[in-house]
Structure formats: C-alpha cells, structure tokens
Amino acid sequence: MSEHIIFYDIASQQPLRTFAPNPWKTRQALNLKGVPYRTEWLEMPDIAPLREKLGVPANRTLPDGTPYHTLPVIQDLSTGEIIGDSFEIALYLDRVYPERAPLFRPLTTGLTAAFNAQVDGLFTKFAVLNDQMPITDIAKEVFVQRHGAKSWDDMKFPDEDREGLFVSFEAALGELAKAYKHTGGTTDHVWRAGGTDKAQAQRPPPGQEEAGPFLDGDAPVYSDFIVGAWLKMSKASLRQEDWQRVSSWQGGLWQRVLDGLEKWSEIK
Template sequence: MKAIGARPNKRSDGTDVYPVPVLSDPNTGALITDSLEIASYLEKTYPEKAIFPHNSESLIREFDSAHFRLVIPAVKFIFARSTETLSPASAKFFIGVRSIDVPLPWDANYSEDWALLEKGYNTAHEWYQKTDGKWLMGDTFSYADIIVACCLLWFKRVLKENEWVRISPWNGGKWTQLLADAVSIRKHRKTAAPMKIICLLLLFVLLYLISPRVGAGFKIVNV
C-alpha cells in the first residue's frame, strides 16, 4: 500500500493501518482509501446517481458512527465466526489486527452478544419506522442503507445457516428484506449508472456497485 502512495489511518494504539478497498481513478489521478471516503469522492466526481441525496453526506457520516455503535457491542461472536471462514494465515492476521480494538477472547456462543445485537437492530428499526418508505430516507435509497445492507451481508456470509435464520425474523423480517432490496438496487445500477462505482468494505466483506465502464480505467485495489 505504501508503494502505491496510499495514506494510512491510525489504529487506537497509534500505529498505522492501511485500509482497503483503495480506488485509483486514472481520470483525475486520485487515490482514495476507505469505503466512506471512496463513496464521498465518487459522489462529488461522478454525481449521476446520488448516494448522499439532498445534501445529506454529513448526516449519513453521523449515521455511520451511530450504526457502528449499535453493532460493536455484539461483534465478538461475529468476529469468531469470521475467523472460521479464513485461511489459517488470514485468520491469524485478522485476530492480531481486530483484537487491538476488540480484545480476546472471542466466543461464537455468547448469548449476551445475541441479545445485544437484537437490541441494536431494534433501535435501528425504530429509526426506519420514522420514515414513510422502505429506506432510511423514505423512498430514497442512500449510502445509509448501503451501510446497513453491507453489515447484514457480512453476517449472512459468516454466520451458520441456523444463526442467520435466527436474525431473519427480527422486526418482522425487515433486515432480510432490506438486504434483498439493496441487492436489487445493485443489480439495477450495474446497467443504469455508467461511471458510478460505490465500493464498500466492512471488515473483509466487499460489496461492489460497479458500473459497466469500470473497465475504462478505474482500479479497485484489494489485498
């Protein structure tokens, strides 16, 4: 990452960390790291399909932090399941990096974590209930919904089937439906939004909303 000129972020212990994904835009020479910053850059540079509609970027940045605070108290058992999907070398690296902020031990059977996770999604459901549509901004899809969907996708990928089924009925099936609707948006935007790329990373799960022109020179760097 240093070799391509990427800028590091700081961990809680003050050491450097180089986040992925990284977007290299040959049209402008920009090299952008971190999913939220990539989304912000693309919104400003290629605004055909807004993901921060109605000048909402600052509010959605606050939503990102608020959503993180809902999930992080229950994340230990998700981390434990995540390591099970990785190769031994990758799992060792993942544990070393993530345990800086979320101390070990991680236990995939924490009943307390399940209760905290459900409580967090009950709060998120209250937020969604304050709108008239299926998205956080009513009928308008935004990066806030992408944040929620990406987290759900992470859970679906790493949890065992009987565990994902446990989440599915929460809040009347709201979260499985939201994920399905977000995937539908992604498929539509592959053909309907030239030059628009939304690149998301939540831990090691990548959800890309990639336009047909990605081959024209954009590069997504992932390690």
C-alpha cells in the same frame, strides 16, 4: 464500457467475494453510481504495501497507536485520484460523477457521517458473534499474531456467553429499526432486551411489521448501504442458524433490507 476504477477489496476464502462491511459500502456505492470498475483482491499482508506504494496513508489506528492499513481503496484511472476510506470514496463518487444516481441527498453529509458512526458502533459491539467469517488462513494468522493469541480458535467468543449477547443485539437492532418507520422518540415503542424464551421475543409495534427496505424514498442512498454492508457481514460471518434468527427480528426487516439492496450487490 472500459473500466474507470480499480477497486481493492480484501480476499476471502474461495469463491472470492466481499464480506467486510467497509468494502461492501464501497462496492454497493460503485454499483449504484454505475461507474465501470474491476476488483483486485488482496490478502491482508499485502494491504499495507499496496497502500504505501499508492501513497495512501493509513486510515485506522490500533489500540497501541500503531497506524493500521485496511481496505477499501479505489484508483480512478480516468482522473488519477486514489482514495482510501469508504466514506471519502462515496463523497468522491458524488463529486466526480454528479450526473449519476446520488449517494448523498442535498445537505446530508454530516448527518450521514453521524449515522455511519452510530451503525458502525452498534454492529462492532456484537462483532464477536461473527465466528464464521470467511477470511483466508493467511488473514487468520495475521489476527492471531496481532492479538497475541495461541490460535484462531482461542479467539472465538465462548458459546456459554453468546445467548446473552444475542438478547442485547436484538434490542439494539430494534432501536435502529425505528429509523425505517421514522419513529424514535423517547415515548414510543421501546426495544427492551428480552429473555431467551420465545414468549419474551421482541415484536414490532403496530404498523412497523413491513418497514423498509430503504430509509427514505423508493431508492437507496449511502445511508442504506451502511446498514446493508453490516447485514452482509453478518450473513456471511454468523452461524447459519444465528443469521436465520437475526434476519427474522423486527418482523423480518433485516432480510427485507438485504433483499431490497440485492440489485446493487453484484460482485464484479
């Protein structure tokens, strides 16, 4: 089949692959829809010129109010449409290609948007743990300049503070895990932050050990890709021993989620 869509993604270190969460949301959405596409990889300094050339406004704002251009962007060659936001891309794909697998179940757009914001906020809070992010040297220079740091290493989170953050991360993911078993009331199992001793590690309540891999039903929708995208980011960007730790939490739920979404994670 001839390509319909150009998908602009952030260039990683070699081998080229998606690592950032929002491009992962779009890649998985495109793979589920089955619309033919190809990827064009961009270094970070080239993102703003590309979006400006295509007439796509900035979709983020830096703390000082400066507009910030990022990816993904899709260019649909069959319709001429250019979309520059991962959530809007998903809505577009369902609207223009309704005959293909749905990304949103009926009347769930608002709920999905709220869920997207919640999950983005949860993982962003702990993003400083991702000190193995496979970004290129050019991208590292951009981040160093943007944050006024002396070097990339100076931006890393102190090792002595990491353990406390992992304790909080486990508890936060425990609360998210409730969505996979359709629990979440204030009186049920509470994922409290434990200590560093193995005896204090969090355990799923009875019946939740095999939750997942999809939030609802036997097939994923966009909400599943939201969580999967951030897990993909964590797997690519955490230290290997730290990812093994995270993937084992909540009875191994997060590894099951990634395994369940693997079918829609192809890099094209």
